[in-house]
Amino acid sequence: MIAPILEERKPSIRFQPGQSGTIKCESASISGAVSQRACVYCGARVVLNPITDAFHLVHGPIGCASYTWDIRGSLTSSSELFRNSFSTDLQERDVVFGGAEKLAAALDEIAAVYAPPLIFVYSTCIVGVIGDDVEAVCRAAEKKHGRRVIPVKSPGFAGHKSMGYRLACEALMTLLEPSHDQPAAGGINILGDYNLAGEMWIIRNYFKEIGLPVVSTFTGDASYETLLRAPSARLNVVQCAGSMMYLAGRMEEEFHQPWVKASFFGLDDTASALKKVADLVGDAGHRRRAEALINRETERVSRVIEPYRPRLAGKKAAIFVGGGFKAISLVRQFNELGIETVLVGTQTGRPEEYEVLSRLVQPGTVILDDANPAELETFMREQGADILVGGVKERPLAYKMGIAFCDHNHERKMPLAGFAGVENFTREINLSINSPVWQYARA
Numbered sequence: 001m002i003a004p005i006l007e008e009r010k011p012s013i014r015f016q017p018g019q020s021g022t023i024k025c026e027s028a029s030i031s032g033a034v035s036q037r038a039c040v041y042c043g044a045r046v047v048l049n050p051i052t053d054a055f056h057l058v059h060g061p062i063g064c065a066s067y068t069w070d071i072r073g074s075l076t077s078s079s080e081l082f083r084n085s086f087s088t089d090l091q092e093r094d095v096v097f098g099g100a101e102k103l104a105a106a107l108d109e110i111a112a113v114y115a116p117p118l119i120f121v122y123s124t125c126i127v128g129v130i131g132d133d134v135e136a137v138c139r140a141a142e143k144k145h146g147r148r149v150i151p152v153k154s155p156g157f158a159g160h161k162s163m164g165y166r167l168a169c170e171a172l173m174t175l176l177e178p179s180h181d182q183p184a185a186g187g188i189n190i191l192g193d194y195n196l197a198g199e200m201w202i203i204r205n206y207f208k209e210i211g212l213p214v215v216s217t218f219t220g221d222a223s224y225e226t227l228l229r230a231p232s233a234r235l236n237v238v239q240c241a242g243s244m245m246y247l248a249g250r251m252e253e254e255f256h257q258p259w260v261k262a263s264f265f266g267l268d269d270t271a272s273a274l275k276k277v278a279d280l281v282g283d284a285g286h287r288r289r290a291e292a293l294i295n296r297e298t299e300r301v302s303r304v305i306e307p308y309r310p311r312l313a314g315k316k317a318a319i320f321v322g323g324g325f326k327a328i329s330l331v332r333q334f335n336e337l338g339i340e341t342v343l344v345g346t347q348t349g350r351p352e353e354y355e356v357l358s359r360l361v362q363p364g365t366v367i368l369d370d371a372n373p374a375e376l377e378t379f380m381r382e383q384g385a386d387i388l389v390g391g392v393k394e395r396p397l398a399y400k401m402g403i404a405f406c407d408h409n410h411e412r413k414m415p416l417a418g419f420a421g422v423e424n425f426t427r428e429i430n431l432s433i434n435s436p437v438w439q440y441a442r443a
C-alpha cells in the first residue's frame with residue numbers, strides 16, 4: 001500500500017527503483033503541509049552558536065531566545081559565554097514604536113557588563129515585519145564600543161534553515177574579511193563540525209597524529225581569535241556540507257583557499273577523509289602516518305563491533321537528518337552493520353546528494369526531501385522500520401510509534417564522529433533497537 005501523499009509533495013518523494021528524473025529539493029516547503037525543517041534564524045544560530053566567546057543577542061520576542069546551548073551540545077575548551085542566550089525581549093510597545101532604541105541600549109549594556117570581542121545580533125520574524133534598521137544600530141555600536149557587532153538578518157519566515165546557514169556564512173565572511181592579508185600557515189581549517197559531544201577534538205587529534213595542524217575550526221570550539229587566523233590555512237575541509245559549502249566557496253573566492261568535502265562518520269568515510277586530506281596538503285610521511293592510524297583504529301573498532309553484528313543483522317533503519325552528506329554516511333554505516341535503510345530523507349539535501357543516495361540504497365527504499373511527520377509515520381509503518389535516526393523533532397514520533405531512536409543531531413551527548421564514534425554509534429543502535437521495551441510499547 002502506498003501512503004496518501006499531497007499532490008504538491010509527490011515530486012519530493014521517490015520510491016526506489018523505477019522512478020526517473022531528479023527529486024524536487026532545495027525549494028520552499030509546501031504551504032500547509034507542515035515541515036520538519038527549522039526556520040531561518042535557527043539555521044543561522046546553529047552555525048554561529050558554537051563560537052565560544054561570542055555574545056549571541058536575539059533581537060525579537062523572548063520565545064526565539066529559547067534556542068540556547070541546551071539544545072545544541074557543543075563543548076568548549078575555553079569561554080562559556082556562548083552557553084547563554086540573550087534577548088531584547090520585544091514587547092507590544094516596541095512592535096508599535098520600533099525596537100531600535102532598545103537594541104542600542106542592550107548593546108551598550110553588553111559592552112559594559114560582558115565586554116565580549118564579538119557580538120552577533122539576530123533579528124527574528126517580528127523585526128523583519130516592523131523593519132528596525134538593525135544594520136545601522138550594529139554599525140554605530142561597533143564604532144562606539146570598538147568591538148565587532150555583526151547583524152544576522154534572519155526573520156524565520158524569510159525562507160528555511162538553508163537560508164539561515166547562508167546568512168551565518170555571510171556573517172563569518174564579514175568577520176574574516178579584515179584579516180585577509182596574513183602569511184600562509186600550512187595547515188587546514190575544518191568547516192561544518194560543531195564539536196557536539198567533543199567531536200571536533202576527536203578529529204583534531206587525528207590530524208595532530210598525522211602531523212597536520214588545524215588552524216581554525218568552524219565553528220566547534222572556535223573563538224574570535226582562532227577564527228581570524230582562518231585565511232592563512234592551505235585547505236578547507238568541509239564536514240557538514242549543507243551548512244558550510246557556501247562559506248567554503250566564499251573563502252575560495254576571497255582567500256584563494258581550495259576546499260574538499262570529507263565525512264568523519266563511519267569507518268570507510270573516516271578513513272577516506274583522512275587519506276584525502278593527507279594527500280592534498282601533506283607528503284609521503286603524512287600519508288604513511290594516516291594509514292598507520294587508520295589501520296590501527298579500523299582493526300580495534302572492528303573487534304569491538306563484531307559481537308554486535310548478529311544482533312543487528314536484518315534490522316531496518318529509517319533516516320531523517322538535516323543534510324544529504326550526513327545521510328549518505330549513515331546509509332554506508334548501516335550497510336557496514338548489515339542493517340538495511342528502508343527510508344532516507346533530509347531537510348536540506350542537494351540534488352547530487354540524492355543521486356548518490358538513490359545509488360546506495362536497496363530497491364524498495366523511500367527517499368524524501370523536506371518530509372512532514374505524517375509522511376514519516378506512514379512510510380516508517382509501511383516499510384517496517386525498526387529504528388529512526390533523526391533529531392529533536394523526530395524523537396517523539398519514533399517513541400509514539402514504539403520504535404527505537406538514535407539522536408544524530410544537535411543534542412547528542414555521545415560523540416558519533418571518527419573511529420570512536422563508530423563504536424558509540426554501534427552500541428547505541430544495539431541498545432535502542434534491541435531494547436525489550438518495544439515489545440510492550442509498540443502500537
Ligand code: SF4
Pocket residue numbers: 039040041042060063064124125126154155156157
Ligand atoms: S519562526 Fe520566527 S518567531 Fe519562530 S523562532 Fe524562528 S524567528 Fe523566532
